[in-house]
Amino acid sequence: MEEATKQHFFHHGEPGLEAEKQKCHFCQIRSFATRARFPVTIVNTEDDVALDPHYRFVDNSILGKGVEPTKGEFLTGCECVDAEDCEYNTCTCLQDVDDTSSDDEGYGEKPRRKVYAYHSHGTKTGHLRSKILSSRNPIYECHESCACGPDCPNRVVERGRRIPLQIFRTENRGWGVRSTVDIKKGQFVDRYMGEIITAQEANRRRAKSHIAQRKDVYLFALDKFSDPESFDNRLRGPPLEVDGEFMSGPTRFVNHSCEPNMRIFARVGDHADKHLHDLALFAIMDIPRGEELTFDYVDGIDDSENDALDPEKRKDMTRCLCGSKSCRGFLW
Numbered sequence: 001m002e003e004a005t006k007q008h009f010f011h012h013g014e015p016g017l018e019a020e021k022q023k024c025h026f027c028q029i030r031s032f033a034t035r036a037r038f039p040v041t042i043v044n045t046e047d048d049v050a051l052d053p054h055y056r057f058v059d060n061s062i063l064g065k066g067v068e069p070t071k072g073e074f075l076t077g078c079e080c081v082d083a084e085d086c087e088y089n090t091c092t093c094l095q096d097v098d099d100t101s102s103d104d105e106g107y108g109e110k111p112r113r114k115v116y117a118y119h120s121h122g123t124k125t126g127h128l129r130s131k132i133l134s135s136r137n138p139i140y141e142c143h144e145s146c147a148c149g150p151d152c153p154n155r156v157v158e159r160g161r162r163i164p165l166q167i168f169r170t171e172n173r174g175w176g177v178r179s180t181v182d183i184k185k186g187q188f189v190d191r192y193m194g195e196i197i198t199a200q201e202a203n204r205r206r207a208k209s210h211i212a213q214r215k216d217v218y219l220f221a222l223d224k225f226s227d228p229e230s231f232d233n234r235l236r237g238p239p240l241e242v243d244g245e246f247m248s249g250p251t252r253f254v255n256h257s258c259e260p261n262m263r264i265f266a267r268v269g270d271h272a273d274k275h276l277h278d279l280a281l282f283a284i285m286d287i288p289r290g291e292e293l294t295f296d297y298v299d300g301i302d303d304s305e306n307d308a309l310d311p312e313k314r315k316d317m318t319r320c321l322c323g324s325k326s327c328r329g330f331l332w
């Protein structure tokens with residue numbers, strides 16, 4: 001770690017080291033557009049280990065072979081001229097929101113039911129509403145094809161990470177992630193990024209991996225809108241997957257906890273791109289600066305407690321070191 005730090009700070013300003021700079025983690029995170037206001041830092045006060053040299057930081061997912069975004073002519077956004085209108089179900093971006101319990105508000109002839117995922121006023125502006133936080137509902141945001149403009153309050157994930165993150169060496173679970181500022185319940189932290197690959201490619205990578213379950217830690221299926229009956233054939237078949245093992249952002253280093261402080265939500269911009277939805281991490285409680293950020297890798301859906309009763313299965317299982325009171329004992 002110290003070697004890599006020295007090399008970066010003393011030599012990477014010099015010309016002629018382009019190839020070396022490409023592989024340098026500090027140069028990669030310095031190239032992020034938000035580096036000045038919301039930097040990512042890497043520290044290790046535990047041991048001498050550096051990040052895996054094969055790993056590369058990116059600030060956007062990379063589309064793999066055979067993965068296509070929807071073509072421009074099929075993209076459609078809302079026509080809300082006043083961004084305030086994007087809080088109501090009259091905004092076409094929110095038309096698919098399934099929110100039958102409502103804060104119904106009559107407005108002339110049009111029903112203006114507030115279905116918006118975020119608080120839109122006061123100190124909680126931009127934070128997920130508790131009703132969404134305690135659900136598994138997807139988040140529908142306005143996006144680049146919308147008329148509402150970049151300041152629309154329904155563009156929280158689209159605007160990107162607004163929190164400085166630090167990757168640090170934990171005592172017993174390799175690298176972990178924390179924030180250098182306090183985070184409030186409902187605040188967006190960052191997306192889980194990586195290479196977006198086809199299901200076939202994901203299975204090929206699983207088969208190649210020595211321990212398939214280990215590979216599964218880095219693979220996230222984009223299956224929130226999967227539906228065998230869908231008119232969209234991209235939603236009918238096996239979903240695309242995001243592989244963050246060798247190319248991702250800081251959230252790739254977030255560890256598991258059985259009592260997590262964040263949760264992943266599916267976030268969609270253009271409805272034609274549901275097959276490519278984002279994986280957005282939000283705080284589900286207030287998190288003081290410096291506290292490790294975690295999420296539940298299996299989001300509560302887990303067979304490990306049952307498997308652990310079987311001595312044969314148990315010997316191949318990975319012990320969970322989250323240290324929480326309700327720890328389930330095993331990661332998988």
Ligand SMILES: C[S@@+](CC[C@H](N)C(=O)[O-])C[C@H]1O[C@@H](n2cnc3c(N)ncnc32)[C@H](O)[C@@H]1O
Nearest residue numbers: 173174175217252253254255256319320321322
């Ligand atoms: C997505 S990575 C997280 C970053 C990882 N700590 C690292 O150093 O690269 C997942 C791996 O972290 C470790 N890990 C994460 N949460 C853990 C936990 N609660 N207990 C034990 N190991 C954990 C396991 O080795 C797991 O395969």
